[in-house]
Amino acid sequence: xxxxxxxxxxxxxxxxxxxxxxxxxxxxxxxxxxxxxxxxxxxxxxxxxxxxxxxxxxxxxxxxxxxxxxxxxxxxxxxxxxxxxxxxxxxxxxxxxxxxxxxxxxxxxxxxxxxxxxxxxxxxxxxxxxxxxxxxxxxxxxxxxxxxxxxxxxxxxxxxxxxxxxxxxxxxxxxxxxxxxxxxxxxxxxxxxxxxxxxxxxxxxxxxxxxxxxxxxxxxxxxxxxxxxxxxxxxxxxxxxxxxxxxxxxxxxxxxxxxxxxxxxxxxxxxxxxxxxxxxxxxxxxxxxxxxxxxxxxxxxxxxxxxxxxxxxxxxxxxxxxxxxxxxxxxxxxxxxxxxxxxxxxxxxxxxxxxxxxxxxxxxxxxxxxxxxxxxxxxxx
Amino acid sequence: xxxxxxxxxxxxxxxxxxxxxxxxxxxxxxxxxxxxxxxxxxxxxxxxxxxxxxxxxxxxxxxxxxxxxxxxxxxxxxxxxxxxxxxxxxxxxxxxxxxxxxxxxxxxxxxxxxxxxxxxxxxxxxxxxxxxxxxxxxxxxxxxxxxxxxxxxxxxxxxxxxxxxxxxxxxxxxxxxxxxxxxxxxxxxxxxxxxxxxxxxxxxxxxxxxxxxxxxxxxxxxxxxxxxxxxxxxxxxxxxxxxxxxxxxxxxxxxxxxxxxxxxxxxxxxxxxxxxxxxxxxxxxxxxxxxxxxxxxxxxxxxxxxx
Ligand SMILES: Cc1cc2nc3c(=O)[nH]c(=O)nc-3n(C[C@H](O)[C@H](O)[C@H](O)COP(=O)(O)OP(=O)(O)OC[C@H]3O[C@@H](n4cnc5c(N)ncnc54)[C@H](O)[C@@H]3O)c2cc1C
Numbered sequence: 001x002x003x004x005x006x007x008x009x010x011x012x013x014x015x016x017x018x019x020x021x022x023x024x025x026x027x028x029x030x031x032x033x034x035x036x037x038x039x040x041x042x043x044x045x046x047x048x049x050x051x052x053x054x055x056x057x058x059x060x061x062x063x064x065x066x067x068x069x070x071x072x073x074x075x076x077x078x079x080x081x082x083x084x085x086x087x088x089x090x091x092x093x094x095x096x097x098x099x100x101x102x103x104x105x106x107x108x109x110x111x112x113x114x115x116x117x118x119x120x121x122x123x124x125x126x127x128x129x130x131x132x133x134x135x136x137x138x139x140x141x142x143x144x145x146x147x148x149x150x151x152x153x154x155x156x157x158x159x160x161x162x163x164x165x166x167x168x169x170x171x172x173x174x175x176x177x178x179x180x181x182x183x184x185x186x187x188x189x190x191x192x193x194x195x196x197x198x199x200x201x202x203x204x205x206x207x208x209x210x211x212x213x214x215x216x217x218x219x220x221x222x223x224x225x226x227x228x229x230x231x232x233x234x235x236x237x238x239x240x241x242x243x244x245x246x247x248x249x250x251x252x253x254x255x256x257x258x259x260x261x262x263x264x265x266x267x268x269x270x271x272x273x274x275x276x277x278x279x280x281x282x283x284x285x286x287x288x289x290x291x292x293x294x295x296x297x298x299x300x301x302x303x304x305x306x307x308x309x310x311x312x313x314x315x316x317x318x319x320x321x322x323x324x325x326x327x328x329x330x331x332x333x334x335x336x337x338x339x340x341x342x343x344x345x346x347x348x349x350x351x352x353x354x355x356x357x358x359x360x361x362x363x364x365x366x367x368x369x370x371x372x373x374x375x376x377x378x379x380x381x
Numbered sequence: 382x383x384x385x386x387x388x389x390x391x392x393x394x395x396x397x398x399x400x401x402x403x404x405x406x407x408x409x410x411x412x413x414x415x416x417x418x419x420x421x422x423x424x425x426x427x428x429x430x431x432x433x434x435x436x437x438x439x440x441x442x443x444x445x446x447x448x449x450x451x452x453x454x455x456x457x458x459x460x461x462x463x464x465x466x467x468x469x470x471x472x473x474x475x476x477x478x479x480x481x482x483x484x485x486x487x488x489x490x491x492x493x494x495x496x497x498x499x500x501x502x503x504x505x506x507x508x509x510x511x512x513x514x515x516x517x518x519x520x521x522x523x524x525x526x527x528x529x530x531x532x533x534x535x536x537x538x539x540x541x542x543x544x545x546x547x548x549x550x551x552x553x554x555x556x557x558x559x560x561x562x563x564x565x566x567x568x569x570x571x572x573x574x575x576x577x578x579x580x581x582x583x584x585x586x587x588x589x590x591x592x593x594x595x596x597x598x599x600x601x602x603x604x605x606x607x608x609x610x611x612x613x614x615x616x617x618x619x620x621x622x623x624x625x626x627x628x629x630x631x632x633x634x635x636x637x638x639x640x641x642x643x644x645x646x647x648x649x650x651x652x653x654x655x656x657x658x659x660x661x662x663x664x665x666x667x668x669x670x671x672x673x674x675x676x677x678x679x680x681x682x683x684x685x686x687x688x
Contacts, residue, residue, distance in 0.1 A: 002383040279679030286631040290608030300384040317604045369600035376590040
């Protein structure tokens with residue numbers, strides 16, 4: 001075993017840091033705390049991701065035949081860590097390079113590839129992911145937004161909710177129901193967000209501006225060519241896509257950076273005194289590091305091309321514990337930082353609470369661990 | 382980064398599993414607070430499994446793996462101090478090794494008995510002595526903590542102890558790694574025993590494992606226990622004081638979180654000596670209080686990380 005980065009990996013991280021230092025404006029942290037879906041970051045990301053692309057660092061982990069450098073999942077992890085800990089200047093576009101682009105390359109028609117990939121590769125494409133609905137959250141397969149094929153066109157009616165980035169997105173990766181078969185009746189449509197009949201309402205939130213929306217589809221009509229894959233193939237496709245996204249965002253990295261900053265503030269203010277604060281900080285650090293190790297164990301499996309199972313849920317749950325411990329530490333020992341001049345801590349605090357809900361709630365992870373890791377007999381349905 | 386185990390390590394663990402197989406379950410008539418086996422102890426020592434830390438290409442990480450594996454057995458064997466601390470001092474020191482901190486008089490010490498080597502660590506440096514009746518209050522072959530234990534009554538005079546030219550901090554680091562490794566194995570075995578029981582036991586016409594109240598707490602236990610393993614490995618590889626303190630802290634925190642639940646989930650069966658659960662959980666309880674408990678580990682970690 002070896003927990004050290006190689007020289008090449010360290011150099012890669014240094015290059016990214018230097019790039020961030022050069023590209024991020026001085027007041028970046030006060031922009032970043034608005035949230036990755038905010039108008040400010042979205043605007044910024046279109047320029048920033050273009051620069052990343054020029055520097056060859058937008059998708060270095062894509063295979064060479066797709067225009068990437070074929071670097072392994074460790075590099076993707078380093079890239080994600082540095083970006084996320086910097087407040088995610090890629091905004092919504094991290095999704096493009098993590099799974100939307102690779103999914104288009106794998107399942108898209110030639111026409112879709114020609115049309116949809118160039119803006120992603122140029123670092124100038126905002127996507128949103130239309131999965132969840134008011135009555136289909138954890139139980140995603142119960143979704144009801146209907147798409148009906150009539151005269152070579154799909155007519156869409158229904159509603160999505162919690163859709164990140166919807167307000168400024170160019171396209172929606174939309175899950176629709178085309179038949180009553182629970183999972184095999186779901187079909188993906190790629191829908192331009194300026195199609196008539198789409199209404200977007202931003203939902204005011206405690207997690208940052210521009211993050212979550214309701215999206216209404218009233219007789220929205222798209223050509224049959226908007227279908228992505230075959231009818232009923234959505235579940236298979238998103239299972240593939242999300243396999244690349246199993247761990248999601250490297251939240252442990254920002255959590256740990258936030259904890260270090262919080263301790264730095266306490267020290268600077270002469271409040272790093274007494275035992276309680278140190279013990280609580282250490283408990284939070286332990287959770288950040290255990291979450292990190294769990295995630296790294298999975299990255300290693302990806303690098304070695306080994307199957308990844310429910311241990312990803314275990315890692316994700318650990319990340320939730322880490323996020324929570326750091327957020328609680330800040331609230332208890334440096335609360336003033338959240339309302340005063342520390343946008344970095346505020347940014348973490350706003351984003352951290354999302355860990356246990358977005359892309360699969362914590363309790364759903366526990367269900368998966370119980371059934372697939374511990375192999376407990378299943379709950380009755 | 383390279384998180385898989387080497388071929389050499391795999392072979393060692395396979396051999397260890399072979400050796401340990403006859404000891405994997407509790408002998409039917411051996412109902413007791415603690416389970417020990419002189420034969421197992423002798424086989425382990427005789428085959429060099431506890432000396433891997435000093436070997437080329439194996440090192441402390443392999444020692445930690447060995448300790449973790451052996452802790453999964455229902456038998457309590459002194460492995461951690463021998464495998465991780467003894468190589469720093471003198472590979473010939475007689476076993477069992479008992480680790481105590483300065484000022485430990487009055488403390489309950491695992492494996493303490495006449496003839497044991499007691500290693501004293503603290504501000505006074507690192508010293509050792511051979512325990513005799515004079516140092517021990519009463520030896521308990523089976524203490525409630527599922528280890529053989531005794532209270533250390535007195536330390537010999539400094540002049541009667543052998544001193545080592547090794548920084549106390551380094552010994553503490555290896556001690557913490559050993560503690561975390563042992564806890565990792567105990568946590569894994571206690572969880573497995575609980576999972577087996579709740580999967581078989583039926584109430585209300587279904588296995589009690591199908592009730593979400595139990596499923597979620599067991600799943601959380603899996604998360605913190607698995608985390609322990611990786612923290613231990615990282616600390617064993619790096620030998621870093623901060624990593625070791627975090628690993629021990631996390632181990633003690635995990636042990637505290639799960640032990641009570643496991644007995645709870647076994648109902649009255651969890652109160653018996655007939656079910657072996659206590660052989661892992663009560664050893665975990667002993668580890669919860671070692672080295673000053675979570676508070677002391679937390680302070681050590683904070684000091685190492687943030688100064
Ligand atoms: C910041 C943010 C961004 C998001 N972005 C998007 C996006 O871009 N696109 C998109 O499609 N969706 C998005 N989501 C939605 C997200 O995927 C859902 O919130 C998530 O799947 C949970 O669904 P829900 O909110 O309806 O909660 P519910 O499913 O109603 O769950 C509520 C609570 O009940 C628990 N629960 C539910 N079922 C079970 C069960 N079987 N056993 C035990 N407990 C259970 C949950 O764990 C949770 O604690 C986003 C969410 C957030 C918070």
